[in-house]
Amino acid sequence: MFNSSEKRLARILVLLAHFGKEGVPETVIPKISQETLADMVGTTRSRVSFFMNRFRKLGFIDYETGSGLKVHSSLLSVVLHD
Numbered sequence: 539m540f541n542s543s544e545k546r547l548a549r550i551l552v553l554l555a556h557f558g559k560e561g562v563p564e565t566v567i568p569k570i571s572q573e574t575l576a577d578m579v580g581t582t583r584s585r586v587s588f589f590m591n592r593f594r595k596l597g598f599i600d601y602e603t604g605s606g607l608k609v610h611s612s613l614l615s616v617v618l619h620d
Contacts, residue, residue: 543581544589548617550578551599555609567607 554567572590576583593599598613 543579543585544592545617546579547575547581547586547589548593548598548613550575551593551607551609552614552617565609565611566602566605567609569606 551567554570555565572583572586575590576586579586590599593613594601598610598616600608600610602608
């Protein structure tokens with residue numbers, strides 16, 4: 539279902555949201571550029587954009603107006619499933 543770049547991006551988003559850490563996860567990630575995410579993943583900004591749109595369509599993330607990116611716990615289950 540996911541390729542390796544997509545999996546790395548999903549893992550980074552889960553880590554940034556602090557899922558799996560003690561306490562309540564911060565499901566809204568402060569604004570971060572796709573260029574920065576691309577550098578972290580090791581791919582291009584256009585691929586990150588493609589994956590982010592796919593994650594949004596699948597319901598794994600939402601864009602919160604003015605506050606950042608909301609990561610749903612369903613993304614964690616996808617990362618852990620593999």
